[in-house]
Amino acid sequence: MKVDFWGQEFEANMFIGCIGGFLIAIMSSMFGFGGGPFMVPLMTLGLRLPMYIVVGSSLLAIFFNTAMGSFRHYQFGNFDLVLFLVMFPAAILGGYIGPKIAKKLSPVVVKRVACAGLVILGTKLLGLF
Amino acid sequence: MNIKFRVLPIIALAMALLFAPQVRAEQPAAAAGADAGAPTINLDKTSLDNGGDFVISGKAPAGSKVYIELWSAEKTVKANRFDGKKDPKTGKIPYKFYITQEMPAFYKIVAPVEMAGALDKAKTAGSKWKYSEVLKEIGADAAYTIPAKIQIDNYQATIMASILGSRGTLLPPMDAKASKRESMKLVKVRFRSVGNLLSAKVETAPDGSYSAKVSIRSGLAPGKYNARVTAVTERIKEGDKETVKKVTSEVASFENKIAFPTVYLSTAGTSINIIWPFLLASAVTIFGVLMGAGGGFILNPLLLMFFPLPHTVVAGTVMPTVLFAQGTGIYNYSKIKFINWKLGCGIGCAMLVGGFIGPKLTEMITLDQFKFLFGWVLLILAALMFWQTTPGYLANNKKEQAILKEFKKRAAEAAKAKG
Secondary structure: OEEEEOOEEEEOOHHHHHHHHHHHHHHHHHHOOOOHHHHHHHHHHHOOOOHHHHHHHHHHHHHHHHHHHHHHHHHOOOOOHHHHHHHHHHHHHHHHHHHHHHOOOOHHHHHHHHHHHHHHHHHHHOOOO | OHHHHHHHHHHHHHHHHHHHHHHHHHHHHHHHHHHOOOOOOEEOOOEEEOOEEEEEEEEOOOOOEEEEEEEEOOOEEEEEEEEOOOOOOOOOOOOEEEEEEEEEOOEEEEEEHHHHHHHHHHHHOHHHOOHHHHHHHHOHHHHOOOHHHOOOEEEEOOHHHHHOOOOOEEOOOOOHHHHHHHHHHHHHHHHOOHHHHEEEEEEEOOOOEEEEEEEEOOOOOOEEEEEEEEEEEEEEEEOOEEEEEEEEOOOEEEEEEOOOOEEEEOOOOEEEEOHHHHHHHHHHHHHHHHHOOOOHHHHHHHHHHHOOOOHHHHHHHHHHHHHHHHHHHHHHHHHOOOOOHHHHHHHHHHHHHHHHHHHHHHHHOOHHHHHHHHHHHHHHHHHHHHHOOOHHHHHHHHHHHHHHHHHHHHHHHHHHHHO
């Protein structure tokens, strides 16, 4: 498929994009997170698209998944209104404070900390220690 | 209209006549029960403040074994189980899905103190312990009554139906015996550990008077709780068949009260102090913004670790919270024409299908499987993150970011010129 962006044309392999998106959507809706950190590598590496197309479009693609996943979870009775009302203001607050701190921190350091945190969390979930 | 009003008193009279003899018949029966040595039951407290200790005491027939069944009378929760294990006898995988909405939000059986050893042994088995076997071993199966009566729906699932996101075909209700057996499995799925479901605290004197110090932990459902004593006087074994002679007491009730900021989460069946999840969610989303990704994949495992919430509820509740942030993000990008709709919607359609299937899978897997899979997802993610901090990626990223900035600037200017 040809993708037109600000006068530039790119060729995107939609077959890889759709299969990858499908699998990422199953995984992320199953565990209840967005899926952004998986979608961006898929679209930059898998589809060979430049970052500036990916940021906005991946968000749009993920939105479809989050909306559908939320609806299905609600349908299965997995949605707890009280817990949601606690989480929702916290997410807004975080989204408000986050960008203010972001300017002062190096993203590389943050990512390394996140990396270490994820390894600890992951091994803990696997019951390795 | 008029006819209806004239008929109503007659119906009422007929009903009264029908029920009156039954009421009268019941009273002597109850009195006879008391004569036959039904245990008495007394609670030293009728109200608890978000859990606490209290003493249940009374008198049971001398020499009997006393079990106390405790359950929350008002609050019920959902419990479900997917049976995908190969049946060792037939070699077939049943693919059955069991679900109930009537599981009491709290359920526990308190057994005589001498059963403590058996419970400790069961605890060493970890998550693989079998509720029905332990019940039988300590003789508490005689006191297991409340969950045995809940309504359980069972579905015949197929792989295809699961892919399409359906629970499968609803099968006819199970008979009482099968339903009781399944209820034990659901109880275990719901309450997980030996300590949550069983304790050995009842001390009995030779004359049959008993007392048990029962502790209700904090963070449970509020409202009315019931307690009932079952005293097993005799067990007669004839070959495979066992006859249990038992007498049960009346139901005694107490109230569990909770106050803000502790609130009850009705879907999760637990009450928590909302300040902690709020702080946790704030911290994680801030960190998520810094990382340039949502925080869901960190928030979910932390919520599971710190709070006694079912994984289905965690996944189902965290997911909608990011909808709003994503929506505003898309709006902001679309204002400066930074979204390729064809690309986004194309992949979005594939993700729509995936999002339809995923939540069904959450329901089918157990907490342990959820943790296992999530653990691997996080390790893959950690690898991705690490790759994003390698020098080669960073150099490339710097160039990309510069172009991105340039594009954004141009886009903003174009939007301004237009407006």
